[in-house]
Amino acid sequence: MNAAAPTLDSRAPASGAYDVAIVGLGYVGLPTALAFHAAGARVLAIDSSAERLARIRERQVDLLDSDHRRLEAALADDAFALVTDPSYASWARAVVICVPTPVTPHLTPDLSALEGACAAAVLHAVPGQVVILTSTSYVGCTDDLLAGPLGRRGLQVGRDVFVAFSPERIDPGNDRYAHEVVPRVVGGTTPQCTAEAVKVLAHCTGNLHEVSSSGAAEMTKLFENTFRAVNIALANELAEISRTLGLDVMEVITAAATKPYGFMPFFPGPGAGGHCIPCDPHYLLWQLRKSRLATPVVTEAMSAIAGRPRRVVERAREVLSEAGIGLAGARVLLLGVTYKPDVEDVRESPALEIIEGLLAAGADVAYHDPLVPELRLPGGRVLGNVNPPGDAPDLVVAHTMHRALDLSWLPEDQLVLDATYRLTGAGRRVPL
Secondary structure, eight states: OOTTOOOTTTSOOOTTSEEEEEEOOSTTHHHHHHHHHHTTOOEEEEOSOHHHHHHHHTTOSOOOHHHHHHHHHHHTOTTEEEESOGGGGGGEEEEEEOOOOOBOTTSOBOOHHHHHHHHHHHHHOOTTOEEEEOSOOOTTHHIIIIIHHHHHTTOOBTTTBEEEEOOOOOOTTOOSSOTTTSOEEEEESSHHHHHHHHHHHTTTOSOEEEOSOHHHHHHHHHHHHHHHHHHHHHHHHHHHHHHHTTOOHHHHHHHHTTOSSSOOOOOOOSOOOSSSTTTHHHHHHHHHHTTTOOOHHHHHHHHHHHHHHHHHHHHHHHHHHHTTOOSTTOEEEEEOOSSSTTOOOOTTOHHHHHHHHHHHTTOEEEEEOTTOSEEEOTTSOEEEOOOSOSSOOSEEEEOOOOTTOOOTTOOTTOEEEESSSOOTTSSEEEEO
């Protein structure tokens, strides 16, 4: 615990001792806490994992360089405290909940972290406090997990406490869009709730867009990532079409993107990973099953995204077969295993399913990723990062191209299945 971090014995809880408590210090919560601190707020940073807090204090966290500098400043400041006890949220004038909302293996919402964080926020809420949920969830979640329980506690929402939803818009590893300049959507349970939430978020965000309700804000986030999922699925399908017709899909997309209106480029790849695209649309699909509402476009897009890693395995088999090599017993090396370049995050990474599929087919599989020392597969097997050069594999699968990835060792005749569609001039490159 840093010098600023309060302890249970240090002093009695004081309402308003901090401007904001950030609950959950992952890829969203920690940058959010640092942005508030950089803007001059007194920040109480809460995470249930003592191991996570230790890594933060040791600076062993995956952040942009700018956020690493902010972390150095925060850890040296008494106005920034790290704690595991959620009861300290009562010390803050505002509470911002930033916990993960994944899906189960059956593609239904896993609300365990969110329900726990919201229950703690309700339990420790104090009059005058603003509670803002940022974690992506189903429409009505803010009312179900915050507004309703607070009312049952005897706190009138919109008068005694203020509740709002404002979806996070952090893109891990992307330094082009600072936290302060990305517009934030805000919707409160009541108009006064919206107004109070805007006051809180205005400390670290310069552009706020108010909507009429927390439900409208929740749906905004679901639509954003469903839009991306549908277009990623379309781009992957276009890649298959282009390869069949003997065309370069990247050339086609780049040419289409020259149109200044009515087109937005999306690019194909080995699949969609991370905490948004493979998960968020399923919250919407799950909720709509109760209403028996058909959603064929979204349903088919998510099905296509789910099947993309299997297509990589099938394509690896095809490419090796064309070279006179069977997949069973073939040595296959994956380049990069995180879900996107320049982050350490492997959540929902297509590489996990690709590796398991290759192993199930009898291939001898290894990976090289300088950001991932070891990789735990869904089945429990653990692989360690290998550092080429060594004996040349039968097939290299380009999965994630980090800036730190050195490809100088690739032989000119190396067979490469390029699932990124960006690895030009590397060995005997074959597009996915």
